[in-house]
Amino acid sequence: MAQFHATVVVTLKPDILDPAGDATAQVLRQMGYLVDDVRMGKHIQLTLEAESVSEAEAAVRQMTESLLANPVMETYTVRVDAS
Amino acid sequence: MNIAVVTFPGSNCDDDTVRALHALGASVIRLWYRDRDLGGIDGVILPGGFSYGDYLRGGALAAQAPVMEPLRHAVRERALPVLGICNGFQILTEAKLLPGALRPNRQGTFLSTWQHLRVTRASSLFWGLREGEYLRLPIAHGEGAYYLPPGQLASLFDRGQAWLQYVSFDGQLTAAANPNGSVANLAGVIAGSVAALMPHPERAMDAALGSADGVRLLTAWLEGIRRRSRDASS
Numbered sequence: 001m002a003q004f005h006a007t008v009v010v011t012l013k014p015d016i017l018d019p020a021g022d023a024t025a026q027v028l029r030q031m032g033y034l035v036d037d038v039r040m041g042k043h044i045q046l047t048l049e050a051e052s053v054s055e056a057e058a059a060v061r062q063m064t065e066s067l068l069a070n071p072v073m074e075t076y077t078v079r080v081d082a083s
Numbered sequence: 084m085n086i087a088v089v090t091f092p093g094s095n096c097d098d099d100t101v102r103a104l105h106a107l108g109a110s111v112i113r114l115w116y117r118d119r120d121l122g123g124i125d126g127v128i129l130p131g132g133f134s135y136g137d138y139l140r141g142g143a144l145a146a147q148a149p150v151m152e153p154l155r156h157a158v159r160e161r162a163l164p165v166l167g168i169c170n171g172f173q174i175l176t177e178a179k180l181l182p183g184a185l186r187p188n189r190q191g192t193f194l195s196t197w198q199h200l201r202v203t204r205a206s207s208l209f210w211g212l213r214e215g216e217y218l219r220l221p222i223a224h225g226e227g228a229y230y231l232p233p234g235q236l237a238s239l240f241d242r243g244q245a246w247l248q249y250v251s252f253d254g255q256l257t258a259a260a261n262p263n264g265s266v267a268n269l270a271g272v273i274a275g276s277v278a279a280l281m282p283h284p285e286r287a288m289d290a291a292l293g294s295a296d297g298v299r300l301l302t303a304w305l306e307g308i309r310r311r312s313r314d315a316s317s
Binding site for chain 1: 135136138139144147148149
């Protein structure tokens with residue numbers, strides 16, 4: 001077993017309303033920034049043990065599908081690095 | 084003497100705060116987060132609540148609201164007394180008018196309970212509230228863990244900015260008395276004319292409802308402003 005670091009970025013699907021992103025965009029515009037859109041997401045870092053990069057990635061995808069993201073309204077990307 | 088209470092979108096303790104101030108005989112002006120003119124005021128309270136839905140970070144978006152610009156100016160130019168309560172504390176740290184930040188509670192849950200506090204440092208902003216006095220006030224927050232970057236705690240105490248600390252019911256400053264994981268049990272800080280605390284004095288205005296210590300705290304703040312205005316005009 002080796003140790004791997006994984007990064008999961010979870011974002012709302014484009015057609016899902018994002019009140020937090022909208023409020024943040026509005027405040028940025030009011031501060032004078034030329035911002036068209038803000039979407040809020042989650043950046044999750046995990047450290048885990050696995051036999052290989054591919055096994056680690058499969059495990060992280062499973063964790064993401066079952067808990068970290070809600071596939072109904074969110075999409076995600078997974079990146080795994082050997083430590 | 085006029086005291087302003089600012090309402091942000093999502094403030095929910097503004098009415099209670101106005102009512103508490105009225106009960107103490109203060110004349111109250113209500114300000115809206117879009118106001119760019121504070122008017123003739125002698126002090127301002129940023130009340131508790133969930134401004135901007137607590138989006139991004141508690142208080143982060145409200146700290147950029149239009150009303151904060153004249154407020155910041157008044158603090159700088161004429162040391163306007165400002166009191167932040169709960170979300171108001173978060174707004175003031177995000178606006179960098181107070182040092183530090185408020186993190187999510189250590190245990191990850193919203194806290195709503197009675198809490199004992201100790202006045203660690205007397206301040207002329209709170210006339211008659213003496214060092215070592217105890218208060219019993221309600222707390223109600225999800226992001227109330229006061230945080231300072233490593234190395235800044237000693238200077239906070241040295242500068243007399245460490246104002247209120249969470250203590251046990253018998254007044255002991257212990258780790259167990261710390262409800263949310265704040266550094267050094269800190270519940271309230273002061274910087275210049277700006278003070279803030281996580282507990283809710285406006286919810287402790289009647290002994291029959293648990294505590295009247297909010298009367299002590301708010302009366303001390305109003306008296307501090309009264310004496311300040313009198314000194315300035317004499």
